């Protein structure tokens with residue numbers, strides 16, 4: 001699927017931390033990945049693994065302070081998102097990169113109408129004249145499958161159901177036909193049928209507009225059905241990266257293995273992340289050793305002394321682990 | 332919404348009737364006799380006749396009912412007549428609520444005193460709000476900056492030090508020591524030239540500044556807190572993710588949400604202005620309704636006290652209703668039907 005792999009987004013060594021009252025939270029610790037044109041990239045990992053913070057850091061949407069982006073580059077269309085002026089970043093936000101947030105209930109402004117909130121994007125990023133914006137907004141709502149779209153424009157968010165609100169969020173993210181859509185667990189708050197509908201909508205849009213998608217989720221079933229490639233995050237780091245079929249058939253990192261359970265199967269719908277015994281890593285310090293080591297059945301001396309980088313373990317397959325699971329020996 | 336307002340208004344009527352009865356009962360229980368202030372040389376029979384003519388010997392409930400009739404029937408009729416310059420029924424001989432001490436209609440005196448109160452207190456209220464809201468917005472947006480810290484410092488002083496202290500301090504410094512401003516308010520001053528205008532401004536400055544500082548302090552804190560609550564909301568992040576500029580993020584997205592409780596608080600504070608008048612007018616010797624109330628209490632002028640207190644009660648009920656309605660207008664999530 002990634003034949004002509006031209007990257008649209010190339011992230012290297014991204015690190016974000018939060019200076020909180022209790023201490024420094026090292027939420028993202030040296031994350032690097034690329035997103036190719038039109039690609040669907042799945043991001044999985046347990047709660048607190050830094051999925052949201054990673055993606056929000058790219059557009060500097062984390063609260064600063066307490067947050068700070070300590071290192072990294074995010075090349076998008078020849079420019080570094082992390083180094084550009086805020087003014088210039090604004091034309092990227094919502095224009096060429098659309099963001100769909102985790103919680104549709106709180107992510108829309110309660111006192112502004114749905115129409116206002118969609119047309120705001122059109123106002124900022126397009127030269128559609130003001131008179132034609134309502135028509136365009138209506139088209140967008142129809143695109144995401146909202147019935148009676150014209151009337152909906154005048155509704156306030158609380159007048160819509162959760163599923164409808166999430167669709168409005170998607171319509172907002174799509175408003176300016178972005179090159180990249182970042183969707184942060186866009187379907188977790190919704191029931192299964194609506195989830196399926198929304199996934200269909202995104203699939204279709206991707207085909208029609210050639211938009212690349214980053215899809216954060218807990219639901220491995222969704223990833224299996226949609227994604228080209230998957231990133232697995234743990235403790236603010238990427239621990240494994242592979243195509244969907246490689247990841248499911250041949251996971252290389254013990255954490256991924258744990259996540260998928262013993263017998264991962266691609267056809268299994270709604271496969272959820274399995275809980276792994278032990279505590280998630282503390283983020284108070286930047287990891288000096290492998291942060292999964294305390295929970296890892298394969299851990300040996302080196303794991304506790306040195307933090308493994310993301311290494312090539314096969315064609316297009318990377319893992320951050322000192323243990324070679326296939327051969328049963330250290331790498 | 333319309334139906335809600337009507338329902339609330341209808342509910343307000345029994346409330347106000349009960350309030351007036353309670354005020355009446357309290358005044359009846361209070362010691363003090365309007366006839367006691369009369370010269371001692373007046374013979375006992377005359378004194379008794381005066382008491383009789385004031386209706387003081389009537390039973391409590393009858394006195395109250397009489398007052399109710401005057402307040403709810405005669406006074407409104409009189410007001411309508413004087414506005415439209417007409418005569419309804421027996422307009423010449425119609426009884427009105429009379430002040431016991433001056434024998435003049437209580438409401439006429441109140442209307443005379445009202446402008447002074449409104450100028451100083453209303454001015455202080457508006458200036459206070461105009462200072463407080465922007466200060467609150469900037470303080471929240473630049474939380475813990477030097478501006479915010481300075482704001483915190485002043486507002487802590489502002490609402491922890493009472494106006495009777497800051498007021499007297501201001502008088503001692505600026506009137507007595509420096510002689511910049513007059514120490515009392517000349518109500519008879521008529522503004523008809525530049526010089527009199529300057530005088531008017533000069534005499535208003537101290538009370539308005541002292542009071543608006545006090546009003547602004549609490550309001551600025553409240554605005555700041557409300558802004559801070561909203562600045563961390565998810566929808567703000569959504570707005571930024573669309574590329575909305577910071578000015579618009581704050582002034583459109585955050586402010587609209589933050590002002591909902593602030594405007595409501597403002598509406599609720601308005602009756603409080605009149606309460607505040609009682610103290611401030613005393614300090615700066617402003618001849619407004621606050622002073623009128625204090626004087627009337629001193630003279631056991633029951634009808635005057637009763638009428639003034641009742642007006643305060645009406646204002647409180649009215650502005651509570653206004654606060655609720657504004658809430659509904661500003662917040663689309665609230666529906667009153």
Ligand SMILES: Nc1ncnc2c1ncn2[C@@H]1O[C@H](COP(=O)(O)OP(=O)(O)OP(=O)(O)O)[C@@H](O)[C@H]1O
Nearest residue numbers: 018020025027046047048049050051052053054063
């Ligand atoms: N504003 C903040 N202040 C302090 N710490 C934060 C803040 N935002 C996130 N964090 C911390 O950063 C870490 C990563 O959080 P993040 O939201 O990226 O996790 P996630 O992988 O998206 O989890 P979930 O699946 O629950 O959404 C967490 O430990 C979280 O507590």
Ligand SMILES: [Mg+2]
Nearest residue numbers: 051052102184
């Ligand atoms: Mg998240």
